[in-house]
Amino acid sequence: MKKTGAEIFCESLRHEGVKTVFGLPGGVVLKIFDVLCQQKDIQFILTRHEQGAAHMAEGYAKATGKAGVALVTSGPGMTNIVTGLADAYMDSVPLVAFTGQVSTDLIGNDAFQEADNVGISRPCTKHNVLVKDVNDLAQTIKEAFYIATSGRPGPVLVDIPKDVSIAKADFKYPDKVSLRGYNPTIGGNKYQIKQAAEEIMRAKKPIIYVGGGAIFSDAADELRELAEITQIPVTMTLMGLGSFPGSHPLSLGMLGMHGAYWTNMAMHHCDLLIAVGARFDDRVTGKLSEFCPEARVVHIDIDPTSIKKTFHAHIPIVGDVKTVLREMNVILRSMDGNPAEMKALKAPWMKQIDDWKKAHPLSYKQDDKVVKPQFVVEKLYELTKHEAIVATDVGQHQMFAAQYFKGNRPRTWLTSGGLGTMGFGFPAAIGAQVAFPDRLVLCITSEGSFQMNLQELVVAAEHKLPVKIVLLNNGVHGMVRQWQDLFYEGRYSASLLGKLPDFVKLADAYGILGLRAEKPGEVESVLKEGLKHKGPVLMDIHTDPFENCYPMIPAGGAQHEMMLEDPPELKLARKGGPHKRKVDEGEGVLPA
Amino acid sequence: MEHIISVLVENKFGVLARVAGLFSARGYNIESLSVAPTLDPTTSMITIVTVGDDRIIEQIMKQLNKVVEVLKVVDLTETHFLDRETALIKVHTKPEHRDEAIRIADIFRAKIVDSSSTTYTVEITGDVDKVEALINLLKPLGIKELIRTGRIAISRETTRTASPRREPALLKS
Ligand SMILES: Cc1ncc(C[n+]2csc(CCOP(=O)(O)OP(=O)(O)O)c2C)c(N)n1
Numbered sequence: 226m227k228k229t230g231a232e233i234f235c236e237s238l239r240h241e242g243v244k245t246v247f248g249l250p251g252g253v254v255l256k257i258f259d260v261l262c263q264q265k266d267i268q269f270i271l272t273r274h275e276q277g278a279a280h281m282a283e284g285y286a287k288a289t290g291k292a293g294v295a296l297v298t299s300g301p302g303m304t305n306i307v308t309g310l311a312d313a314y315m316d317s318v319p320l321v322a323f324t325g326q327v328s329t330d331l332i333g334n335d336a337f338q339e340a341d342n343v344g345i346s347r348p349c350t351k352h353n354v355l356v357k358d359v360n361d362l363a364q365t366i367k368e369a370f371y372i373a374t375s376g377r378p379g380p381v382l383v384d385i386p387k388d389v390s391i392a393k394a395d396f397k398y399p400d401k402v403s404l405r406g407y408n409p410t411i412g413g414n415k416y417q418i419k420q421a422a423e424e425i426m427r428a429k430k431p432i433i434y435v436g437g438g439a440i441f442s443d444a445a446d447e448l449r450e451l452a453e454i455t456q457i458p459v460t461m462t463l464m465g466l467g468s469f470p471g472s473h474p475l476s477l478g479m480l481g482m483h484g485a486y487w488t489n490m491a492m493h494h495c496d497l498l499i500a501v502g503a504r505f506d507d508r509v510t511g512k513l514s515e516f517c518p519e520a521r522v523v524h525i526d527i528d529p530t531s532i533k534k535t536f537h538a539h540i541p542i543v544g545d546v547k548t549v550l551r552e553m554n555v556i557l558r559s560m561d562g563n564p565a566e567m568k569a570l571k572a573p574w575m576k577q578i579d580d581w582k583k584a585h586p587l588s589y590k591q592d593d594k595v596v597k598p599q600f601v602v603e604k605l606y607e608l609t610k611h612e613a614i615v616a617t618d619v620g621q622h623q624m625f626a627a628q629y630f631k632g633n634r635p636r637t638w639l640t641s642g643g644l645g646t647m648g649f650g651f652p653a654a655i656g657a658q659v660a661f662p663d664r665l666v667l668c669i670t671s672e673g674s675f676q677m678n679l680q681e682l683v684v685a686a687e688h689k690l691p692v693k694i695v696l697l698n699n700g701v702h703g704m705v706r707q708w709q710d711l712f713y714e715g716r717y718s719a720s721l722l723g724k725l726p727d728f729v730k731l732a733d734a735y736g737i738l739g740l741r742a743e744k745p746g747e748v749e750s751v752l753k754e755g756l757k758h759k760g761p762v763l764m765d766i767h768t769d770p771f772e773n774c775y776p777m778i779p780a781g782g783a784q785h786e787m788m789l790e791d792p793p794e795l796k797l798a799r800k801g802g803p804h805k806r807k808v809d810e811g812e813g814v815l816p817a
Numbered sequence: 818m819e820h821i822i823s824v825l826v827e828n829k830f831g832v833l834a835r836v837a838g839l840f841s842a843r844g845y846n847i848e849s850l851s852v853a854p855t856l857d858p859t860t861s862m863i864t865i866v867t868v869g870d871d872r873i874i875e876q877i878m879k880q881l882n883k884v885v886e887v888l889k890v891v892d893l894t895e896t897h898f899l900d901r902e903t904a905l906i907k908v909h910t911k912p913e914h915r916d917e918a919i920r921i922a923d924i925f926r927a928k929i930v931d932s933s934s935t936t937y938t939v940e941i942t943g944d945v946d947k948v949e950a951l952i953n954l955l956k957p958l959g960i961k962e963l964i965r966t967g968r969i970a971i972s973r974e975t976t977r978t979a980s981p982r983r984e985p986a987l988l989k990s
Contacts, residue, residue, distance in 0.1 A: 343831055348842050352885045355830065372885060406827060406888045530879040533872065 230359045230390040231260040234323070237366040238267060240398040243294050245270060245285065245659055247278040251298020252338060253387040254325035261296075270659060270688065273680040275302050277652040279309020280678065283318045284656025287639045288614055290443065292319040292373045293656065299325040300338030303384075304345065308646060310380045311349040315643025316464060317441060319378035321369050322346075328388040329357055342384040351379030359392040364399050371402045376409030377528040378441050409527055413544030413552065421499070421523040421540045422556040428497035428521075430574045431457045434480065434509075437464030437642070438502015438526055438546050440635045445469065447550035448501065454557055456567040458578060460488045462503050463627055464642040471631025472611070477578070478631065481509040482778045483624040486787060487581035489778065492517055493785035494577075500524040502546045505536040506643070507780075515783035525549050585776075585789055587628055595769040596745050598622060598697045601752070602629040605667065605695060608752055613665040614639065614657045618650035618674030621703035624774045626669040648677030651694065655681060658690040665756070668694045672725055673702045682735040685761040693755055694763045696728060699770045707773045710795055711788075732763035741765045771799065819848070820874050820894040821970045824863040827886040828854060835884055836863060845869060845877055849902075849967030860888060864969045893970045900970035903942045905930070906952060909959035910937050918958055925951045936961060 228236065234257055238246070245268045250258045261269055272278040275297045282293030297306055303324040313320040327336040343355045352372045356365050362385070369381040425431060439448055445468050452459050452475050459469045460477040469476055477488040492498070498520040503509070510516040513535060524531075524538035525546055532541045542549055589599040602625050605613075615630055616639040617623040623640060632638045639657060641649035654668035675696055685692050705720040732739025738758050742751040748766060755762040776787040791799070826832045833852060840847050848866040855862050867877060874892065881890045893900075910918050915937070922929055922939050925947060931938035941951050945968065952963065 344834065347831070347835055347838055353831075357830075404885060407885045528883070530876060530883055534876060 227393040228396040229256070229260070229393050230362055230385065231257045233359065233362045233394065233396050234366070234385070234390065235260050235264050235267065236396060237363050237398060238294065239264070241366070241370045242291070244268060246294045246296050247272055247281040247285070247656065248296035249273075249275050249278060249298070249302060251300075251302050251325060253299045253327055254296065254302075254385075254390070256387070256390040257296065257323075257325070257385070268659075269296075270684060272652070272684060274678065275305035276308055276648065277655075277678050277681040277684070279306040279320070279322065280312070280646075280649050280652035281656035281659070281681075282320050282322075283309060283313050283316075283649070284616060284639050284653030285660045286313075286319050286656075287653070288636050288657035289660045290319075290441070290636060292321050292370055294321050294323070296323045297325070298338065299327055299342065300340045302338075303340055303342045307345060307349065308644075308648075310346055310382065312641050312644040312646045312649060313380040314349045314351065316641065317378045317437060318380065319373040320380040321366075321373050322380060322382045324382060324384050325390075326355065326384045326386040329386045330388070332386065342382065346382045349380070350382050351377075353382035353384070355384040356386070356389050359389045359394040362389065362394070363396060367399045368402050368404060372404075372407065376407075377438070377531075409545075410529075410543045411527075411545045411548050413525065413542040413549040415552070417540055417542045418549060418553050419556055421542060422553055422560065424497055424521055424523065424540065425455055425457070425499065425553075425557065426560055428457075429570065430495050431455070431497035431499060431571070432477070432491055432495040433457050433459045433499045433501060434462070434492070434503055435459060435465040435468050435501045436462045436503025439465055439468040440502075442502060442527070442546040442548075443635070444502070444547035444550055445635045447547055447554060449473075450554050451550055451557070454554065454564055454567070456564055456571050456575075457499070458491065458575065460484070460492065462506070462509055462642070463640060465503060466627060467632040467635045467638040470633040472633055476631075479627050481506075482511070482780075483628065483774055483776065485582075485587055485628070486585035486776050486789065487578050489776070489784045489787060490581045491578050493783075495520050498522045500526070500538070501550070502526055504528075504531040504534065507535070510536065510784070511778045512781055512783040515785075517784075589772070591745070592769070593745055596742065596748055596766060598625050598699065598768040598772055599629055600745065601695065601697060601748055601766055601768065602626050602669065604749055604752055605669070606630045608749075608756060609665060609667070613637065613667045614654075614661065616640070616650045616654035616657060616666065616668045618668075618670040619645045619647045619704075620671050620674060621699075621707065621772070621774045622669055622671040622674075622697040624704075625697070630669070647674035649674075651675060651692075652678050652681050654692045654694075655684055655690055658685075658692050659688070662690070666692050668692055670694060670696055671703060672696060672698045672700065672728070673722060676726075679731070682732070682737060682761075682763075686736045689760055691759060692761050694761070695752070695755075696763060696765050697768045698725070698728065698765050699768045699772070700725060701770045703770070703772075704774070706770070710773070710798075711777075711779070711792070715795075715798055728763055728765035737761040737763060739763045739765065741767070743767045818870070818874075818894075819866060819868050820892055821898065821900060821968060822865045822867060822877065822881070823889075823891045823893055823970065824865060824881055824887055825855070825889040826861050826863055826884075827888065828859050828861045829886055832861075832884075832886045833863065835886070836865075836881065839880055839884065840865075840867070840877075843876070843880065845873065849965075851967040851969050864967070866968050891972070893972055897973040897975070898970050899973055900944055900968050901942055902945055902948050902966055902968045903940065904948050904952065904963065904965045906939045906941070906955055906960055907931075907936050907962040908939065908955050909961050910935060914958050918955070921951070921954050927951060
């Protein structure tokens, strides 16, 4: 029996095991929405803005590892998801976005709500397709899910014209895809893996540097095994957090611009760098010419373009991280040497790292009048017993969360890394909560970012999604203000958010619980009450507007040249002195 | 350094835009570009002439390979190859220059493919040096219009000893 395009769409989603679709309707997708609302086993979450839908789908995907699905209309519906697509592209999030398109006979005529969806999304999708014939629809959807979730994952956009959703075709869901030009390399080159293993056995000051790739490839077990048999310390990028337990004795936490002192020092002095599913992003490397100057480099990544893009690799291994690590562990086990010997070999190195750690631990000065944002995150970490899915927005709060909420499990840390998208956190938290209704989902955000997608509060209320929003409300675009203090003589251009809404009333208006803490003494009780509450909560916690995030490698600075606290000029300025410090961002670097 | 890259792609909607977009988005150069179907009507060959150091060329090759509809990428500069370009050159020809134009064309074995009382259109096919040398010689006469195809290239067979007559037999086996 023939089916309409809209029916084929729904059947195809079912075959792909899709349980939830996020989106918002419009003229050209009405036929699809009409059929979709009759499917009992596919939940549709109506967002209040398409950007929210894209980030929810991302949050869902990051938390589950399955593709997130968004469905929006043509024109403005599509343009509203562009940020989500770009975000997913940067952070390798499997996302399948379906957009409506005007009927094929109108395409190119500037029809009502027409946009060149495929053209606009081309640079920010892994792949995209305009479906011109209903007979191609099922195959295209099959391929879209395959491409989005395989290899280095990423967003795929499928553009469906209105007439294609109405036209009929025979339906048979393909059981295989074969794409002539797409065949990700899974197993790494055996010779290279062996070479790498030999270097690993010999190295005296090695370090494992892990990125998001380890999470997408589900390689946490293999990674842990590698670290434990070789006794090599592990540092993670912002995207890699959770791939290795933050509380493990071999964990060095996050590296890079706001990474810990000992971590960046260890990177700078290592003799072997084992990069695992990471891409040597500039926020990690700082000044490339001075990055890991003494290191031999092993680079494992499924995406060949990530290898040797910005930094050299002596032993490049293209392949799936899990598969490669598994094979490497087998080789390492078969070689002479056991954990005890390995530990002895690395003892001086670990001692050195420990000394760095003791010299400059992560720290902040507690205050009895203003709430320090780090304190809130530490308290949260303690009260939740480290068990939560944490979504963040972008800014200082994101870095404080990365430093102080030491996640232990993969897929529990949802943040926008590559694109740095303010407005990502709250919808991403909703997406994760939809996937895991019974787990604790925190959204650590700040008033600047939160205001970018707060319209989705109503989604949390409507679906009773108990997301716990912890708003580190410092009244400023904190991260921008920090740079202005450090590099622009404290001229706060457009970083002070003068007028703010009353967030407790706002929560109330949306029908969710709002709580407020203004003093350090109130923080714990507010957090406790919020965490205990059954439904969604917005905790408005007023934090220090002038707290800065350290360590910090100024943009363009070298890895070992970190600022560890406010420079003297800034301290003086805080006390009412002149704000004299003038350093061009990226050029002036204070010695650590 | 200059590289000639052959990119075999699926003959599908938007593929050229993806390939060209990749160059512009990442700041790579395109010196010339030509596209046409191959023997297999489902594929096309894109020939791109680009410049870059080794690191950039390696990235270009990898980035091209990553495009879903790209089937094969070859940097011909790494092999023995033949490259050709065709140009159509419309030259002004005052009466006293008409013989000169023909003479120049002859030297290059170029053809006059169209003529009017005031112009000749010269067709030349050859490697870039040859095409450019001809253009330079015709310039003083006054070039009214010039159109070039961009370069195409093909690898040379490494074993060129087999006699042409035996090829059909080889093909069959
Ligand atoms: C969509 C978007 N616009 C602008 C920026 C630039 N930016 C980076 S951090 C930041 C300030 C963030 O302020 P807030 O969300 O209040 O967080 P805080 O730094 O105060 O913790 C801005 C504007 C961005 N990252 N994303």
